Amino acid sequence: MFTRTPVPQSVARKLQTMILDGELKAGEKIPSQRELSERFGISRASLREALLTLETVGLVKTEAGRGTFVVGTSPSSSKTMAEWRYSQDYSLREVFETRFMLESEIAARAAGRLGREDLDLLARLTDDMERSWAGRDYLANVEADLHFHEIIARGCANRMLGELYGRVREQLTETQRQPIPITDPVRMQASVGEHRRLVAALERGDAEAARKAMADHVANTAACAGYSVGPAPA
Known part of the structure; x- marks a missing residue:
């Protein structure tokens, strides 16, 4: 379509x-x-x-x-993140924490439910992320990343979780753009690797591995932006 x-x-x-x-x-x-x-x-x-x-x-x-x-397209240590556009509603930390909890559970409940077409698309989108970053096409890089996460949310077995993702999608996906100015090539390669591990877990139908792969990915993205997120302390 x-x-x-x-x-x-x-x-x-x-x-x-x-x-x-x-x-x-x-x-x-x-x-x-x-x-x-x-x-x-x-x-x-x-x-x-x-x-x-x-x-x-x-x-x-x-x-x-x-x-x-x-500003230009070359990576630079002098670049900073833009002002968080939703600061009047939620802090950036709060949104990363929500992503950590919501998307890791969505990934677990999408494991084994995505068809061959979606799995192949996830792999292609990951390749697109890597290629567009190398070409300094940051918009294409982010678009591929957003599409990647949306496909997983669409495959979640729990419809309410999927709908919750849709309701806060605008804020959640903005955290995927936010760290781009301060993301170095090493971190981007790590992010690409995290995507590939997640796809492998989804394909195997390994819910726990998918949950951990997504949790690690979101936590590492948050760390790039200067935030530490993870499970609530006991």
């Missing part, structure tokens, strides 16, 4: 291409929102969402009173 790419995501990809191709250079101020919204034929609300996505993955940075500037 054909799924249309949301407008903000489509525009974010166009802007990323402009950055990768050097049309927009590191340190350069990007055109005004009015100019860009007219250029792409979109609303300013959609443009702001696209810019927010680019800022979360570390490609641009908005400075109050000055505008939005290109």
